[in-house]
Amino acid sequence: MPTSTPDGGRPSPAAVSALGLRKSYGDRTVLDGIDLRIPAGSVFALLGPNGAGKTTVVKILSTLIAADGGQVQVAGHDLATDPQSVRAAIGVTGQFSAVDGLITGEENMLLMADLHHLPRREGRRVTAELLERFDLAEAAKKPASTYSGGMKRRLDIAMTLVGGPRIIFLDEPTTGLDPRSRHTMWQIIRELVTGGVTVLLTTQYLEEADELADRIAVLHDGGIAAEGTADELKRIVPGGHVRLRFTAPAAYRRAASAVPGASRDDDALTLRIPSDGSQRALRAVLDRLDSAGVEADELTVHTPDLDDVFFALTGDDTDRPKEALR
Incomplete structure (x- = not known):
């Protein structure tokens, strides 16, 4: 496709x-x-x-x-x-x-030019340009082993x-x-x-x-x-969430009522809401806060990283998120 x-x-x-x-x-x-x-x-x-x-x-x-x-x-x-x-x-x-460590960097390049059947002058031109481009011009005459x-x-x-x-x-x-x-x-x-x-x-x-x-x-x-x-x-890996932090207890309580399903930390005045990190999911959270007339002092979006994805997908079948394997 x-x-x-x-x-x-x-x-x-x-x-x-x-x-x-x-x-x-x-x-x-x-x-x-x-x-x-x-x-x-x-x-x-x-x-x-x-x-x-x-x-x-x-x-x-x-x-x-x-x-x-x-x-x-x-x-x-x-x-x-x-x-x-x-x-x-x-x-x-x-x-x-x-x-090949036994010959210089330039000689390695010229050897490749010969293998590609480039004319001698063209091979030297391409070699010089590439050695300069890859910051190897100063070392061009030194053995590659160094x-x-x-x-x-x-x-x-x-x-x-x-x-x-x-x-x-x-x-x-x-x-x-x-x-x-x-x-x-x-x-x-x-x-x-x-x-x-x-x-x-x-x-x-x-x-x-x-x-x-x-x-x-x-x-x-x-x-x-x-x-x-x-x-x-x-x-595709579970664990993503939006974290809301408040400084005013009253605002925290109104937000907790407005966002059902959020995990509460009453001591830190924070709410943790499961989310896939998408724009749509974030907008839904903000709309609920707007409806309750409350604004968070800090909002952070946490999504799994590729380490989480890698281990979830290449681990045992029992650990793998089924929706990711369809």
Whole structure:
């Protein structure tokens, strides 16, 4: 199904689409008929515990392994009948760096240019531009083995961009990086998307998905347990609430009478009202307060975070919110 743009305009075309994607290794089913649609020019994040199939999805979409079933299109090309065109449109950065530590950063880049059959002058131009863009120009002549972890990851992505891919698969790109390097990598990803690149990101860092992704899918038990924006996913887990605090006891009592079902804290003069955090739910609370002629001194909205979503969706069936799995 097409996905409308946030401003209600025409739907964004799909950079990647998969229907009924299946993959097994022996008796173990890794992907059990999953569907994906990734709009062009967006960041799509795959979340899931170890062994959920995130890397398997990336390997299939990047033509590294074959699926057992399903239909896949990448950049408008059928994966089964035109894999070469798919390879020409994508770039892949895996969990483990493809950087050769025995040669310099510049030589790594020039090697990629040769692999993409760029003319010598064009290869040097692209190499220089990318090294400058990724803040690696000063270290270009040094062996890559001397680079920090963050520098190696930046070089890895720079190498991926040599061929000018329209779609990039980033398989856990910030694993092992310190917080500063991780935030630098996030900024690089945002800049790529601003430039029109589509990014499929796999990650175990929930904050990373929350910060970067336009849409998120949670993989579990061979299927997609839930998919949506970060805000949509947070609303499927119970525990959200609106908290009202009052300084005047009389206002507190009137509000408690006006909002049935609220949990009271008479000592702190606070009310806690179950809520999904949506605008409609918040307006309903405010309308009740207006009708009672009372105004809260402080109003805060609390919604579950992606940690709550992740554990709810990938825990035992008895702990999982049933409405999230439909």
